[in-house]
Amino acid sequence: MSDAILTTHGLSRSFGGLMAASSVSIELHRGKLHALLGPNGAGKSTLINLLSGELRASAGEIRYKGDDITGLSPDRRSRIGIGRSYQKTNIFPAFTAFENCRLAAQSREPRTLRVFEDALRFEGVCTAARRALEAVGLDNRSDSIAPALSHGEQRQLEIALALATAPDVLLLDEPLAGMGAEEAMRMVELLRGLAPRHAILLVEHDMDAVFAVANVITVMVNGQVLESGEPAQIRASPMVRAAYLGEDGALAGYEQS
């Protein structure tokens, strides 16, 4: 049993009267891919925003490698190894795909005082950027300006940005949404390859993909954890079936976008 790298206890967040996340306790382990399921509005993105520091917790705590990081800013969390991607594509529209990733990689070696040297001369950073592009299959599009990429390619770039920061923990908010079948398959392969060396939290609606790669599955409904366990346990759970999965194990109450 590997040690938990990121854990939450009683993590909650309310918006006015709405409990978007309500006393959520989960554990992410290195080497495990943890899938987060739930209908729209269940609080999945809220949980990711709490873990990445973009939302402040109303209650509860977050521990990373043993330290309490509940009050840490998003940039500090990124620097200690928590990377994320966004459900709604969040890239740099002013730059090429390469420069998008190069900036992301630069965050690991900021070199703020080297103002007389062109950043392109730092080979390590450029290599990390090219690797990230290659990993998501965008290496042939590296010189395209971000808005010129297709919707699916922008989704790939979204993931590449997170990868380029070389995180230990990856929080992926619906990474496959908006990708074509081929790219989605490639991404699933990528996730499988990343899983052994990372702790991954994957929010995803594609059930085939989830059951193909997940080691652990947590189901959320109305801000609360309904059930958490191994894929077989989740698939068999009467509670999950009733609340969320259809009779045949397919997703109910979720319209394909």
Place this chain on the structure above:
Amino acid sequence: MRRRTVALGVALGLLALFPLAGSDFYTELVSKVMILAIFALSLDLLVGYTGLVSFGHAAFYGIGAYALGLLAPKYDPANLWLTLAAAVACAGLAALIVGVFVVRARGIYFIMVTLAFAQMFYFVFHDTKFGGGSDGISMNFKPVAAIGSFIPFNLSDANHVYYFVFAALVTVFLFLRTLSRSSFGRALQGIRSNEERMRSLGFPVYRYKLASFTLAGALAGLAGYLSAMQFGFVNPELLSWHQSGNVLLMLILGGLGSLYGAVVGAFAFVALEELFSSVTTHWQLLLGATIILLVIFLPGGLASVASRFRRLLIGAPSE
């Protein structure tokens, strides 16, 4: 890219030879424009590269100018290098202090708080005896460029002032161009493009913005110092919101975020000012109308004219 280098070379050559034309009036005018170009360049770092639209940038220009006015002895010339360094340091320090409070604000709020801070500085100089009140300070001597007993040039000579300012402009331009390609400069552009994502990628955005604000303030201080040096007096108008507005207009006129635009904008602004004020006393109206038309029909500013023209001819994006 090559075309740009050629254009830059030609512009530099013309500027270098300009005083040989022998008109003192125009030599002094172009010196003044080059000082404004430095001022506009410093603002481009903030607006064009970091995405911080400051409406109070003249505060640091004014502080740089007042530093010379206040440091210059009454009956002796000041030392150029010492007072110059002090002026840049004062403006940078003031920008650092103001920046601590303002760079957290975003968008319209940033515009408002920078304006408010600049007005505060304006009233300090305008309403207290500290800087000579609304009359400002007249200096009896030009600073002396002495390094020990060696005096490389003489700032009482308009041509020498011209070349000193020219050298300062080229230095600031090259410095900012180098900076914009460095890791720091590219991070600033990332902040301009998508601040939220920069933060979630691990960049301490606040510190980057503060550094940019401080550096821009210091460079504005350099421009202000040069202005005080050229004209021999300072008054609170240097810090007024008109001045902050004018330098913003120069940038918009020339184009943001290219550095070339800042320089072109300063020249275009003064040229338009001279042109319109020679035909009517309502020249500000004409200037305003011209700028509005320009923003509508040429959103990239004058610096984008060449590439637009080329795109029109070739039918493909340049660069």
